[in-house]
Amino acid sequence: MFLSVFKTLIGKVISVELKNDMVVVGTISSVDQFLNFKLTNISVDDELYPYLADVSDMFIRGSMVRFISMKKDYVDPVFLQDAARREILDVN
Amino acid sequence: MNRDRETQRTLEVNDAPGTASLVDQLDRVVLLVLFDGRTIVGILRSYDQYGSVFLDQCVERKTHNTFYCDVAVGFLMVRAENIVLIGELKEPTPSNMARIGLGALKEMQAAEQVTTTRATEFDSGFWD
Numbered sequence: 001m002f003l004s005v006f007k008t009l010i011g012k013v014i015s016v017e018l019k020n021d022m023v024v025v026g027t028i029s030s031v032d033q034f035l036n037f038k039l040t041n042i043s044v045d046d047e048l049y050p051y052l053a054d055v056s057d058m059f060i061r062g063s064m065v066r067f068i069s070m071k072k073d074y075v076d077p078v079f080l081q082d083a084a085r086r087e088i089l090d091v092n
Numbered sequence: 093m094n095r096d097r098e099t100q101r102t103l104e105v106n107d108a109p110g111t112a113s114l115v116d117q118l119d120r121v122v123l124l125v126l127f128d129g130r131t132i133v134g135i136l137r138s139y140d141q142y143g144s145v146f147l148d149q150c151v152e153r154k155t156h157n158t159f160y161c162d163v164a165v166g167f168l169m170v171r172a173e174n175i176v177l178i179g180e181l182k183e184p185t186p187s188n189m190a191r192i193g194l195g196a197l198k199e200m201q202a203a204e205q206v207t208t209t210r211a212t213e214f215d216s217g218f219w220d
Binding site: 015018019020022024030031032034036037038042046050051052053054055056057058059060061063064069070071072 | 112113114116117123125127129131143153155157158160172173175176177178179180181182183186187188189218219
């Protein structure tokens with residue numbers, strides 16, 4: 001279900017915090033069933049990670065993601081709630 | 093309706109390898125950041141559904157501030173669980189960093205007191 005949510009976010013800017021405390025801001029270009037992300041136009045803290053300055057496209061492994069923060073209006077909380085309920089109904 | 097179906101098909105084709113299309117990066121120079129903080133630069137030759145990769149002509153890129161040193165490590169297979177991210181590089185050498193010898197780099201690292209890990213904080217005003 002979260003996969004379909006993130007598929008609707010393709011082309012949107014998100015901020016990803018990784019388990020190594022790195023924060024990456026970028027535009028989602030694709031996402032798969034493990035919630036691996038491909039981000040374009042990324043920006044990171046150049047002082048902390050100078051070696052990433054030349055990187056514009058990156059692949060982030062889903063298992064290394066701690067948080068994903070996004071603009072509030074990218075997702076509809078009521079819709080998400082309903083989707084979660086529907087999922088439970090489908091299982092039972 | 094027709095357009096929706098087309099979009100759906102495009103998504104399915106792009107997702108086919110299971111790994112958010114690393115196919116674009118094949119035979120390109122990539123920079124791997126590993127979970128222990130090491131960075132490896134090499135040419136991406138192959139990958140699997142978990143995101144393990146084979147890298148050709150690898151170097152471990154040791155960095156200290158804006159200085160770096162590449163140590164050749166040959167042909168590597170990196171198991172997926174160690175990989176944090178894979179970034180695509182246009183040039184194998186960084187444009188904003190100065191290359192120095194391994195000895196000089198190690199001296200610099202030793203000279204600087206190792207600071208404790210930084211706790212990140214949510215920036216509540218980020219999206220405003």
